[in-house]
Amino acid sequence: MPRPIHFDLTADNPERAVKFYQSVFGWKFEKWDGPMEYWMCTTGDKDEPGINGGLSRKGDSGMPAMNTIGVANVDEFSKKIASSGGKVVMPKSPIPGVGWFATCQDTEGNLFGIIQEDKNAK
Known part of the structure; x- marks a missing residue:
């Protein structure tokens, strides 16, 4: 059965948003080496329930904040x-x-x- 496997967040200031999510939730971010400005987000240990996601600059990616289903x-x-x-x-x-x-x-x-x-x- 297909399940949500990824979420996307957008931000006017990605560096500020990364700092916010790191300080509040302890999430880890790593800048993606892909064709767009994007940060991969790890929200917890792989053995815990939940999904990981990513963050992009508003407008740059054309992507809205949303969930992705595999x-x-x-x-x-x-x-x-x-x-x-x-x-x-x-x-x-x-x-x-x-x-x-x-x-x-x-x-x-x-x-x-x-x-x-x-x-x-x-």
Whole structure:
């Protein structure tokens, strides 16, 4: 069953936001060496329940703050979303070295991402 596996936060000042989340919750951040300005966020030990996420500068990434759900196939789930009354608002696109990603909207207007892991995505 697909589950939320990642969250995204956005910030006007990412360095300030990183400092906030580190001081309040003890989360760890590491700047990602990818095609956009992004910080990977570890929220706890891998043996504890919960998910990790990331943080980007508002406007730079084009990504809103949202949750991402891991799926086996982005194309199949995009069809399921559309046939169930949702929308695919940003079609499948690669995140190099990570996988295939699409931004979707549920019937209530909530945005969420779906991701298919594929280290060969380009």
